[in-house]
C-alpha cells in the first residue's frame with residue numbers, strides 16, 4: 496500500500512496535495528498497490544474530496560499530542576502509521592509541513608527520503624527527478640528502501656481523477672503519546688488576510704521594489720481578492736518591512752505552483768525566479784523592458800505598476816458591477 500499525506504486548504508484538499516495524490520496513484524497503479532491517504536486532525540470531511548482520485552482509505556491521525564502541529568511529533572506519528580499499515584511508500588507535497596513531517600518520519604523509520612521531486616516513476620527503486628540548488632538544477636536519482644518517502648514540488652504534476660470513483664473508508668489512528676519527546680511546538684499564530692495559502696494559490700499577485708511602499712500593495716491586495724488569489728512579494732519588499740516574510744516568493748521564501756503569477760515591479764533575480772518558475776503563466780508588469788523577469792515572462796506590460804493595476808482594477812470592478 497502507498498500512503499499520501501494530504502493537507503487541508505480553504506476547507507478542501509489543497510491543490511499541492513492533490514498533485515501528490517495523482518503522483519502516488521500513478522506509482523500505486525504501476526506496482527499494483529492500494530492507495531491510502533493520511534491527514535492530521537479530525538478532517539473526515541476531506542474524504543469526499545478524495546473519492547475521485549483513487550484513494551480507498553483515509554487515516555485520520557488524532558491524539559492529544561498531535562492536535563497542534565509539531566514536526567517531530569507528527570513525523571513520529573506518521574512513522575508509527577507506516578509500520579501499522581505496512582505502507583511501502585509515502586508521498587507528500589513539498590510544503591514546509593510536508594517536508595518536515597517526512598524528514599522526521601524518515602529519521603524515525605531509518606528509511607530514505609527524497610525531497611523536492613518533480614517526477615517519480617514506479618518500479619523498485621523509484622526513478623525520480625528532483626530539484627537542487629533551490630530549483631536551478633535538476634537531478635536524476637533512484638530511491639530504494641523498505642519504505643520510500645518522497646515530497647513533490649507544487650506545479651510538477653497535472654492533477655487528474657481516477658477512472659473509477661471509490662467510497663473512501665475513514666479510519667482513526669491514535670499514535671502512542673510522545674509528550675516527553677524533545678519537540679518544537681507552535682506558541683503563536685498570525686492569520687493571513689486571505690484564506691488562500693501562497694504555496695497552493697492558483698493566482699499569485701506579487702510585488703517588489705517597484706511597488707514603492709507598504710501602502711503601494713493595496714491594489715495588489717484588491718486584484719488578488721478579485722481573482723481569488725494570494726499576495727506574494729520579493730525579498731526587497733520583506734527587507735523594507737512592506738510585507739511579512741511569509742509572503743516572500745523565492746529561494747528563501749515560498750515556491751509557488753500557481754496557474755498565473757503576476758509580478759509587479761520585480762526584476763526577476765535568480766533567487767526570486769526559482770520561487771516562481773513553477774507557475775504555468777507569468778505576467779510581468781515593469782517599467783524596464785530589459786528586466787530579466789520581463790524576458791522570461793509569457794506576457795509583459797511595460798509601464799508603471801500603479802498605473803497599470805489602476806487600469807486593470809477599473810475594468811474588473813466595472814465587469815463585476817455589470818454582472
Ligand SMILES: Cc1cc2nc3c(=O)[nH]c(=O)nc-3n(C[C@H](O)[C@H](O)[C@H](O)COP(=O)(O)OP(=O)(O)OC[C@H]3O[C@@H](n4cnc5c(N)ncnc54)[C@H](O)[C@@H]3O)c2cc1C
Nearest residue numbers: 703704705729730745746747760761762766767782783800
Ligand atoms: C542568499 C539569497 C537569497 C535570496 N532569496 C530571495 C528570495 O527568496 N526571494 C527574492 O525575491 N529575492 C531573494 N534574494 C534577493 C534577490 O537577489 C533580489 O535582490 C531581489 O529579488 C530583488 O527584488 P526586487 O525585484 O523587488 O527589486 P529590484 O531588483 O530592485 O527590482 C525592482 C524592479 O522594479 C522595477 N520598477 C521600478 N519602479 C517601477 C514602477 N513604478 N513600476 C513598475 N516597475 C518598476 C524595476 O525596473 C526593477 O525591475 C536573495 C538573495 C540572496 C543573496
